[in-house]
Amino acid sequence: MICVENLTKTYNTVRAVDGISFNVQQGEILGLLGPNGAGKTTTLRMLTGFLKPTSGSIHVGDLSIADHALEIKKALGYLPESAPLYHDMLVYDYLRFVAAVRGMDAPRREDRIREIAGLCGIETVMHQPIGILSKGYKQRVGLAHAMIDDPDVLVLDEPTSGLDPNQIVEIREIIRRIGKAKTIIFSTHILSEAEATCDRVLIIHRGRIAADSSTVRLKETLGSRSQVHLTLRQADPDEARRELSAVPGVAGIEALEPADGQVRLVLACRPGSDPRADIYGRIRRTDWVLLDFHQETQSLEDIFRELTKES
Amino acid sequence: MRQALSICRKEFNSYFTSPIAYIVIAIFLLVTGWFFFATFFLFNQASLRNFFSLLPSVFAFVVPAVTMRQLAEEFNVGSYETLLTLPVQFTDVVVGKFLAGVAFIAAMLVPTLAYPVTVALLGSLDWGPVAGGYLGAVALGAAFAAIGLFASAVTRNQIVAFIVGLAICFALTLVDQVAIFMPAGFTAVFTYLAVDVHFQNIAKGVIDTRDIVYFASLCFIGLYATHLALRSKT
Numbered sequence: 063m064i065c066v067e068n069l070t071k072t073y074n075t076v077r078a079v080d081g082i083s084f085n086v087q088q089g090e091i092l093g094l095l096g097p098n099g100a101g102k103t104t105t106l107r108m109l110t111g112f113l114k115p116t117s118g119s120i121h122v123g124d125l126s127i128a129d130h131a132l133e134i135k136k137a138l139g140y141l142p143e144s145a146p147l148y149h150d151m152l153v154y155d156y157l158r159f160v161a162a163v164r165g166m167d168a169p170r171r172e173d174r175i176r177e178i179a180g181l182c183g184i185e186t187v188m189h190q191p192i193g194i195l196s197k198g199y200k201q202r203v204g205l206a207h208a209m210i211d212d213p214d215v216l217v218l219d220e221p222t223s224g225l226d227p228n229q230i231v232e233i234r235e236i237i238r239r240i241g242k243a244k245t246i247i248f249s250t251h252i253l254s255e256a257e258a259t260c261d262r263v264l265i266i267h268r269g270r271i272a273a274d275s276s277t278v279r280l281k282e283t284l285g286s287r288s289q290v291h292l293t294l295r296q297a298d299p300d301e302a303r304r305e306l307s308a309v310p311g312v313a314g315i316e317a318l319e320p321a322d323g324q325v326r327l328v329l330a331c332r333p334g335s336d337p338r339a340d341i342y343g344r345i346r347r348t349d350w351v352l353l354d355f356h357q358e359t360q361s362l363e364d365i366f367r368e369l370t371k372e373s
Numbered sequence: 374m375r376q377a378l379s380i381c382r383k384e385f386n387s388y389f390t391s392p393i394a395y396i397v398i399a400i401f402l403l404v405t406g407w408f409f410f411a412t413f414f415l416f417n418q419a420s421l422r423n424f425f426s427l428l429p430s431v432f433a434f435v436v437p438a439v440t441m442r443q444l445a446e447e448f449n450v451g452s453y454e455t456l457l458t459l460p461v462q463f464t465d466v467v468v469g470k471f472l473a474g475v476a477f478i479a480a481m482l483v484p485t486l487a488y489p490v491t492v493a494l495l496g497s498l499d500w501g502p503v504a505g506g507y508l509g510a511v512a513l514g515a516a517f518a519a520i521g522l523f524a525s526a527v528t529r530n531q532i533v534a535f536i537v538g539l540a541i542c543f544a545l546t547l548v549d550q551v552a553i554f555m556p557a558g559f560t561a562v563f564t565y566l567a568v569d570v571h572f573q574n575i576a577k578g579v580i581d582t583r584d585i586v587y588f589a590s591l592c593f594i595g596l597y598a599t600h601l602a603l604r605s606k607t
Binding site (some may be wrong): 112131149165227 | 374379380382383386387390391450451452453454455457458459460461462590607
């Protein structure tokens with residue numbers, strides 16, 4: 063559906079985007095993840111035809127953005143970061159303007175505006191100037207603006223930034239609802255959001271792709287480095303270390319500060335192995351008292367931090 | 374073209390949702406009305422020549438005030454990004470905004486039709502020069518609107534856009550006044566460049582292709598420069 067190859071954008075001497083390539087399938091929800099200034103917005107701006115790439119190509123379907131910008135823009139709905147809309151216009155007037163520019167025929171416009179207002183929950187503010195709306199409503203008007211012509215592809219730049227938790231859930235709900243039929247690309251720096259909404263994430267760091275895989279696989283491959291946390295009583299720290307490091311699948315043991323005569327250990331597991339049964343078996347043969355035994359897999363949060371660490 | 378018209382309609386309407394339109398129209402009518410009628414009865418002539426001779430200087434102030442927000446505000450608010458990612462081309466944006474500016478200037482001139490009507494009641498008015506004058510006024514307004522739009526395209530600050538537009542328009546209005554200080558060869562060039570000379574020709578009721586070409590080229594240069602300024606931003 064969308065094919066990006068070797069996309070590069072240079073501002074004077076700064077390389078904001080540095081040779082990014084990826085594909086998006088029809089009906090996929092792709093999350094663009096990265097710290098601030100990683101090049102997410104620049105990538106989206108090139109994708110939507112607002113910026114010209116320094117080099118590289120973007121294809122949507124069979125069309126190339128260099129030659130068919132107008133057709134691509136027509137097939138695309140875009141919500142820029144923090145929804146910069148005309149402040150002095152009424153919501154209704156604005157949506158009608160967008161519908162007219164997009165070339166929707168007059169009889170269809172009214173129905174579609176009503177429909178989209180219902181979908182985005184903005185019926186109550188249709189006759190208010192955009193400038194006085196709260197951030198959440200502004201964002202929803204922006205979503206309505208992007209979806210008014212029922213485009214095949216939706217590009218959303220940080221659609222939930224600056225919203226309160228309830229609004230975030232609502233916007234996410236809308237994205238998921240429309241995402242069933244559409245291809246959606248959205249950027250965020252909130253990982254849980256990508257995890258909750260996307261089929262696939264692309265982690266961008268310093269203008270390059272640091273990781274590209276489905277959310278599930280990303281957690282499996284990078285998150286396989288799990289740790290087992292143990293809290294024991296009536297155990298000798300050195301003996302416990304010796305005993306447990308012999309368990310196959312345990313890569314290393316770290317002892318935490320003991321408290322109240324308890325021994326607290328963190329066992330790092332070898333990638334791909336699950337030594338919990340063996341650990342428990344080993345503990346049962348001793349007379350230690352097991353107070354706590356739990357496993358922690360590396361979260362997307364940790365993966366993200368690891369991939370985008372400033373080195 | 375459809376997109377350009379949609380943008381034009383939206384821009385024109387947005388003038389009237391903010392107080393700017395009313396303030397600009399009020400000031401324009403006040404200034405032209407005062408200067409026209411203050412000396413009108415002294416000359417004892419039923420003509421609008423006085424009104425039209427003032428118009429280029431007044432327009433040099435008023436038109437940049439009309440156009441200053443057209444692009445500068447879009448850059449400042451960021452709505453430029455939303456606008457340009459709709460299925461439009463630079464030409465649609467430039468032409469749409471330009472036409473809205475011209476339409477607004479024409480709307481601003483409508484109340485001044487009270488002057489010729491008043492004069493016609495007081496004496497016998499020759500309507501030929503009046504018609505020419507209004508035609509010339511729209512041509513002049515269009516040329517200044519194109520220049521003002523360019524000034525608005527080079528900055529995100531409306532005040533800067535106003536001052537740049539004012540400087541260019543005013544220079545074009547006054548350039549024939551300095552022609553006498555110039556070496557002989559330049560006099561003709563400076564006189565040709567002057568807005569005033571071409572406008573007064575039309576305002577006399579003489580519609581010469583040279584004057585029409587002059588205003589059309591000013592519009593074209595202004596719009597093309599705007600187009601280039603917008604393209605350089607991508």
